[in-house]
Amino acid sequence: MSVIMMGFKDRLKELRSKKRLTQEALAAALEIPESTIRRYESSDDNTPRRERLEKIADYFGVSVDYLLGRTDDPAPSDKMDDKEARMGLAFITGGEDLTEEEAEYLKESLELFRRMKERRAKEREK
CATH class of the missing domain: 1.10.20 (Histone, subunit A)
Known part of the structure; x- marks a missing residue:
């Protein structure tokens, strides 16, 4: 049985919801337009550029791979020792x-x- 992992839009909604943030509050925290957050959360075709993905991942304390649905482990991978x-x-x-x-x-x-x-x-x- 295969497990379907959540994609970026679903992960972003889930993380924002867990922090009890509105789209407006998240946009302000990330210093991006609220319309960008709405767009990210409404379409699978709207994935941010690498720099913004990293900023979002850092904000929520998760890995970029988790945001993109490549893994179900939210923990950021350990940097080089x-x-x-x-x-x-x-x-x-x-x-x-x-x-x-x-x-x-x-x-x-x-x-x-x-x-x-x-x-x-x-x-x-x-």
Whole structure:
């Protein structure tokens, strides 16, 4: 017997309802037009761009895969563990081991860059 998973519109409605949010309140929290939320919840053909999907997933504390109906597990997948992150960042130094302080600095710098990039993208959308 196959189980039919819910799609994006159903997941969004369910998550919003569990938080007891109106479409208007969710739109305000996400800083998007209320009509966009209505459109997302009314049609299977209206799936947001990646950046907005990530923003919605972060807001509700779920994974993008859960929002899209690819999994029934709402928990966000674990990011790389610290060892994997340090290994990934190590290529910058030519393979030398990074100190904890260096690894933390690189992570923070990357997060800052991503936030600035997202802010610039929002400004261009306006």
